[in-house]
Amino acid sequence: MQLYNKLSAEERAKLIEEAGKDRLTISFYQYAHIGNPEILRNHLFITWDALEVLGRIYVAKEGINAQLSVPAENFDAFKKHLDSITFLEGVRLNIAIEQDNKSFLKLKVKVRHKIVADGLDDNTFDVTDKGVHVDAVTFNELIEDPDTVLVDMRNHYESEIGHFKNAVTPDVDTFRDSLDIIEADLAPYKEDKKLVMYCTGGIRCEKASAYYKHKGFKNVYQLEGGIIEYTRQVRENDLENKFLGKNFVFDHRRGERISDDVIAHCHQCGAPCDVHTNCANEACHLLFIQCDSCKEKMDNCCSDACKEVNALPYEEQKELRRGKKASNKIFKKGRSEVLKFKR
Structure with missing residues (x-):
């Protein structure tokens, strides 16, 4: 029984290009009480792999959180499968504002302690006892x-590049x-x-x-x-849009344009900009905002030190990274002191 990806991201991207078929980027979640997340995880992987679904899905005892890409021609079969699962029947699907056939290149279905890490050690509240949902x-x-x-x-x-007024x-x-x-x-x-x-x-x-x-x-x-x-x-109902800027998204696009407002600034020169990038130095990989001018000047790096490392031969870079972890820096998301114009 195959419960893992056989293709690399590069191989998958090539297959998507060759197929030339449209894909939909979709996200959904549902809080529910799941007795055995492992069984659900295996069931989802087997079924969705057959439908060529790609994405990042977390399953926990408190529910499911999914961000994925599905071939447009398989959408009806995918939706039918969702509706066959009791707590997912009729679940709201958020379809991306801007479509990208390569938003996800692997299928990853993981069992987690929680679908949203909250740091809470409090079992006295019911996560399904939610507040009032309101429409636009x-x-x-x-x-x-x-x-x-x-x-x-x-x-x-996320809010740095876009948020609601006030x-x-x-x-x-x-x-x-x-x-x-x-x-x-x-x-x-x-x-x-x-x-x-x-x-x-x-x-x-x-x-x-x-x-x-x-x-x-x-x-x-x-x-x-x-x-x-x-x-x-x-957009469908011609309502007043009260959101300024871009909506940060958690795939390689990193953002969807909601309004024409650019409310953020390049973290390196201070020019108006709301484009996130990751430092090209794999030992850093820091997420930050970088304009086109600084991208060219800095070779897509966050600092001169990273630029120097990135210019080294690949094998030499690998040797420098050996035994070192950069995760704490990666997830500071633009907090680095090398960025003069960070928020």
Whole structure:
């Protein structure tokens, strides 16, 4: 029984090019009580591999979180399979605003402790006891209400390139960092303010809504389907768009343009820019914002030191990386001191 990828990303990309067929980039999540995530994981991999689904999927006892790419011609079969799973029947699918046939190049279905890492050791709240879901029309009305506090539940590198007008954008690196900070900052408003939250596709603010209800907030709302679904509704129904800039996405595109506003700056020269890149030095791989001019000048690197390393022969670079880990730096997402114009 094959439960792993046989093709490399490069081999898969070549096959996609040769096939010349359209693919859809889709994300969805569902909180549910799953007894044996391992069995579900194996079932999903076997079925979706046969449908040529690619992507990153996490399964845990609290539910499923999926970001994937499926051939357009196989979408109906994929949807039929989802509907055959009791807790996924009719699940909302967020289809990407901008399509890319190579958004994912491998199928990875992993069992995790949680589908969203929250750092909580609290089993006394039910993650399915969520806040009120609102559509784009109601959301636009709510955020104009003076009794509303609008909170971005994403990380600083996401909100830096795009966010809703007048939103509170916590300066945090991870979702787990934001929960306690937001609770402390908004404690005075538990009784009389409307707490309205949003994120990319809804999964983080749904968990946060259950958590904050558990913590005593009386009026908790979340944007259903997140920024992705909001944008679809705005465009389909000709609504006023209150989102500025780009929506950060977790595939190789790193962003979808929602409005023409460029609200961020190149981390190296300060010029208006909202394009994320990873440092070309594999020993660094830091995520940061870089304009075209700096990209050319710095050879897609975040610093002169990384530029020097990246210019070395590949085997010499590998030797320099041997035994060293860069993960702590990678996930600081633009916090590096070498970046003069970081947020």
